[in-house]
Amino acid sequence: MSGINTLKGAYIRSVLKDEKRIDSREKFQMREIEVKKEVLSNAEGSARARLGNTDVIAGVKVVVEAPHSDTPKEGNMVVSAELLPMASAGFETGPPSPAAIELARVVDRGIRAGGCVDMGGLFIEDGKVYSVYIDVYVLDYDGNLFDVCTIAAMSALMNTKLPKYSDGEIDRKDRSRSLKIDNVVSSTTFGKFGEDIILDMNADEEQAADARITIATDGKVVRAMQKGLNGDFTIKQVEQLIDIALSKNEEITKHIKR
C-alpha cells in the first residue's frame, strides 16, 4: 500500500469512530443509483449503471448452442466481467485477474441462485437452446463493483430480446420475444474497518477495508453471499448484515425494474 493510501485509510478509520464517512454519507447509505436501459442496439439487451462515480455497462448477446448434458431442457447463462484498463490506473491489460473472476462469479451466482432468468424458456428443440452471455464492462471505477455490476446485469437482462430461430438459422433482426425474468435480485456489499461496518464503499474506503461481504437477496431470502479480503466477521455481524441487505432490496431493485 502506498504512503498516501495508508494516510487515507487512517483518516477513514478515524472519522468512522464518530460515525462519519469521508463523503458524509450515513454508514448504511448507498450512493445514488442511475440506470439507463437499452443503451446499445446491436446487443440483445443492455444497460448502463452508475453508483456514485462508478460507471459500468452491461451488454447481453444471445446465441444458439447445445445445452449442458445435465440440463438438456434448459438454456445457458454466463456472466463475465472486464476491469477495463481505462477504468482505473490500478487495472492492467492482460488475462482476467482473480479479482475480475471473483466479481463475475459472484454476480453470476446471485442471478443464477435467484432463479432470475427463466432457463426453461430458453429451450428451442432437442440439442438446441439459447445461451445468454452477459458481459459487464467497468468503465470508471470508484468502488463497489459487486453491487453496481449486479444492477447493470439485471437491468440488461430485463430488456433482453431473444432473436428468432427457425430452420437452423438465427435471425437477429426479428427480436419479438422478450427474455422472461422470474425474479429480481439486489446485491449489497459491506466493508469492515475494525469493528465499524459500512455499506457501499467508494474506492478510497475499499482500499482501506479489513473485510468485505456481499449479500445478494430478492427481498425475501438470501440468494448468494461472498466474504472477501483478509479480515473477518463474527456470526452475529453476518446475521445483522443479512437483515440490512434484505431491507435494502426494494430501494435498489426499483431502479432495475423501472
Added chain:
Amino acid sequence: MISEVIMLSDIMASKINKPELIHGGKRLDGRKADELREIKIEAGVLRNANGSAYLEWGKNRIIAAVYGPREVVPKHFADPNAAIIKCRYSMAPFSSLEEHGRSGQNRRAIEISKVIKEVFENVVLLNEYPNSEIDIFMEVLQSDGSTRAACINAAAVALASAGIPMKDMVYGVSVGKVDGEICVDVDMLEDNYSDADMPLAISHRDDRILLLQMDGDMSNEEVRRGFDMAVVAGKKIKELQREALLAVYKGV
C-alpha cells in the same frame, strides 16, 4: 466460450431426476443432518515440502503442501513489511466421477484459491517474515463435495506442521440446504441437488468467519441455524486437526 459454460455447470446442477435426499430423517449415506462424514488427517506426509497434510473426508482425497517462508518470485511482488501468501487450489483431471477434467486453473479454481488465500492471510503472522512468500498448494485427488472446506482443513494442518506462526488455527466446513433441511458437510450428490450451499472457514478460538460463500436460497433463520451447526461440527474437526499435528511428534 463453450468450455466456460460447462465449467459453470458445477454451480447449479440440474434438478431433473432428483433423488429423495432425506428419507426417514436420514441422508442418503445414512448420516443425520448434523453429522460429518468420516475424516482422517495425517500431517507431514511429504518429504520436500516444509509442511504437508493428507486428508480423507468421506470420499474426498486431498493433499496440501506448504513451502516457505522463502524468497519471493518474481522479486517485485515482495512486500518489505510482510510475507505474501500464494495459494493454489486445484482439482486433478482424474478427480471427479464424470469426464476427464482439464488440467490447469479454471475460473472456479482461481476464485477458490483467492478466497482461501484470504483466510490464511488473516491468521498467519505475516509481519514476522518481510520480503518472503509462503506457498500453499492444495491438490484435490478425488472429489466428493465440500472440497474447499476439506482443502482448508488440510492446508491449516500443513501450515502448522511447517512451523509457520499463526495467531489462530482454522477449520473449514460446509453447510447446505438439502430437501429443505439444513445439513452440515454436504457431499457431491447432495450438493448437486441442494437448495443452497454455504462453505465456511472459521477460526478455532473465537469462531470468527474467515471464509463465507453461499448460493441458493436461505432465510436469515436458516443461515443462523447453519452457523450453529457448523460451530458444533467444528469441535470435532478442530480435535482431529490437533491430533494429526500431535501425532507427528509422538513418533519422534
